[in-house]
Amino acid sequence: MTAVDERPAESAEIGKARRRKEDQRLITGRTKWTDNIVLPGMLHLAMVRSPFAHAKVTSIDTEAAKGATNVVAVYTAADFPDGMGACANAWPITPEQVTPDHLPMVTEHVACAGEIVAVVVARSAAAARDAAELVDVDYEELPAVLDAKEALKDEVLAHPDKGTNKSAFWRLDSAEAGTGGSVDEAIAKAREDGIVIEREYRQQRLVPAFMEPRSTVVDPTGEQVTMWTSTQVPHILRFLIAATTGMPESKIRVIAPDVGGGFGGKLQTTPEEFITLAVARKLGKPAKYTETRSESLLSAHHGRDQYQMLTLAATKDGTVTGLKVDLLANLGAYVAIVGGGVPVLGAWMFHAIYKFPAYQFNCQTVLTNTTWVDAYRGAGRPEATFAIERLMDELAAEVGVDPLEIREKNWIKHEEFPFVSVSGMTYDSGNYEAATARAKELFGYDELRAEQKQRRQSGDPVQLGIGVSTFTEMCGLAPSRVLGQLSYGAGGWESAAIRMLPTGKVEVITGTSPHGQGHETAWSQIVADRLGVPFDDVEVLHGDTAIAYKGLDTYGSRSLVVGGEAVVRAADKVIEKAKPFAAHLLEASVDDLEFKDGRYAVKGTDKGVGITEVALATFASHNYPDHLEPGIDADATYDPVDFSFPHGTHLCAMEVDTETGASTIRKYVCVDDIGQVINPLIVEGQVHGGLVQGIAQALWEEAVYDDNGTLVTGSFVDYTLPTTADTINFVTDNTTSLATTNTLGTKGVGEAGTIASTPAVVNAIVDAVRDRGIHDIQMPCTPARVWAALQSAGSAEVAQAQPHFHEEAANNADPGTTGEGSGS
């Protein structure tokens, strides 16, 4: 390996593989999960949900339910004439975006199965559930539109009053933006004397399937209303409750206690939260709602669900000259909080690590009668990475070279950083050569290629394939000004505060909201190093808007690179603030002090004072300089200067049983460059979990509706989540190019594994059977699908190496005629 940055000098805590301090309580469950919270006189809610995907509610009879034992009330939307808030879309991607109102409870029009039409309030959860079955709702069923391509036809409308299913059209064109050439010219030229690869890929619909079902408790008693809820975004939720209900923001306290996973699935403001709040306020009593797993799979937002039409132009030697992306994204029944924006995030990612001279990204979003779709681990970037990494393998096959060779020919070289991409992003640092070299070495690339050849020659029924994914992603959301340009409804800064307690303990208050990431441990390591205090003396507080009063929460691999930097800056302010107190106590000049290992020392002497001693002295405040306020606590708000661009090389070997179609993972190696690592054990956990989640999209998971819009995969019997029994031991390693956009040189890692692994697996499966004329298998690559591909191999349909899109294909039409407006 060459040209890899040196890590900073070895320090006490940063880089140490500490076990997470939060894990004992999280793993044993002896903690405050929302559903563990029990308040005096608390009532329980059960929701009555529409079984139909598209319907008109003609009548609701609640009499029998109201008369049931221990039932306190049964409400419909009509019982809340002033409304109960609304689920907001915070990122209209165009000014003209069609955005149906999303009220917590249906008044008349049901737009997807699982929408709430009534709520039962009872003295026990069991009584509420029993009575919910007594609510008699009459529906007039309407035809439902489920698939994005069908929706585009505007024949069946998800929201008839809107007159169209098309929500918005958004484009980024490198020629128009001045960041590159014309993609149409590049494609035209390649059709004459180069290579044009045209493919359509399907990003199936997925369910985030977090471990802890969503739960909300609201206490309306007293001056303030307190909501405990299983959310990733307590601060955003508090803001949106105030904005949509009219309650003063200062009267609302939102607490995200320990939260069991999210993966983006809990960054929503949900109907259930608004309903629980409204019911508790109406009755003046604490109320709890906890969803069942079935409700969670049906009604918590889904992820992905895109069609990707891709045209890649290249010269005969495999140098890419242009990429055109036509994306069709299914938003489900409503435009979720960032639902429209998630596919648009792909705009800056489809060109990935490559130097493409021309690029165009078109995204059409459509509404359907399905569960709303929003961020799911990676959010827009896994989809883009899948597409380009699959395409690069196709290009390699077309040119007839190794997939790594075609990548190296096109990628940004180490010495070219910082590099401005064809979509206008500035990649601050990276070293694709180093990560790839290390991955090849750990993988035994050449040996596995030799084995592949040998199996092919011997006609082994179990064929071997090797898949490559050299990914990058943009995370660390996000510079506030950039978000402003994109019409995003908030900023992207993060906040931190540090309280120096008189006993020497340190409280760190973060605006991020961990739900399994290990912030308490990582932030403690950072602060322990920065302030020179023991790791165990640092306490991290989070997820309560009354304590962490300022924050923008956790999603998009932002917490460390944005929130961690805010912690660093708050710590540095504490050090600066304490310095004149230290000088005063030491009877020295501020200029003569140096701070090291938690101690202010007078240069050239053995005199000094610890920062925790200063904390005690300022608490007592018996002796301090006249011109200073007593106290050394500090806070900081950090607005990132740019996104974070981790990258890595993932190599996957898959064995494909040609007799059954079963694919099994033989070996998986990933080498990620995520800059400075704070805690290698946490990174390892993030990468392992991320890999499994990405591999699951490739092999196992898919949310399926029947023709009526009923979710067929409505339980874990049919929504096949993997377990440890289905995976192998991954080989993980890191190379390091420090980020240049933050103090510690960190990059995000929360989504990296998920973003990278999906194409590596599918590339490997296709590679195993490519010699039979197969160039794609739709995800999830189930044994039945692989076997079907093998059966049809050799037929005209499969053998056609470069299918051209049908001229009449809706999404291939001139985008100007299909859209609602244009973005960027």
Added chain:
Amino acid sequence: MIPSSFEYVAPTSVEDALAALAEAGDEGKVLAGGQSLLPVLRMRLNAPEKVIDLGRVEGLRGIREDGDTIVIGAMTTHDEVANSELVKEHAALLAKATAEVADPQIRHRGTLGGAIVHADPAGDLGAPVLALDAEMVIAGPGGERTVAAKDFFTDLFETAVGDGELLTAIRIPKHTGWGAHYEKFVRVAHQWSIVGVAATVKADGGTISEAKIGLTNMGSTPLRAASVEAALAGKSASDVADACSSAADGTNPPSDLNGDADYRRHLATVLTSRAVAAAAAG
């Protein structure tokens, strides 16, 4: 999710259980290990008025020898069956299939009798029990009766156990020295079988003298692959593929998200071939 409320009784003898069942009539449901019934209750797919828990009936547990037969109490857990030396020695096919059921937690709660009476065609234990020519001991108000496995599974989730009756034991003729293998095909480990093949063979010096094969999820009940069994007799253990090619004959497999009926028929032939080869190898 929370089930509808029901009355719960936990008898300690078969007689008391039968009495409770008689009293409950159509509104009673028997609880064995609970691995199928509890999800059904929690999802409110069924709402019996009375649940009769057999967990405290000691007489329904345990594995013993009875001459040429192994007798397994209906309430014996999967884990006990899979790890029983008696079962491993004399009915290896059942031990191996049982070890493939779901996951360790479920194997420590679920019971052989419960799984068999539930009669899910995708469940793993019907096929080996059928292949091993087991007999089911059923207790009822009129006393005890015995039903052969081939007559026991009558339809989807339907068995010969009638209203007011209980399965009390499974009697398996000893297949000492027979090779056995259960070939289970799933996408994820904890899933119900897409297709499963239970094969047990008697081989002498590399030649198969007798083979018994049960199929999982190839119809509304577990099935025997009778034509394969006939074709295998006298065949070399190293060349079974041809004989197994008729494994899907007479089957009526379902189509679902995991594959259509044709794919399952194809799988049945491949997996039967593999199961028989593995069984013959030990």
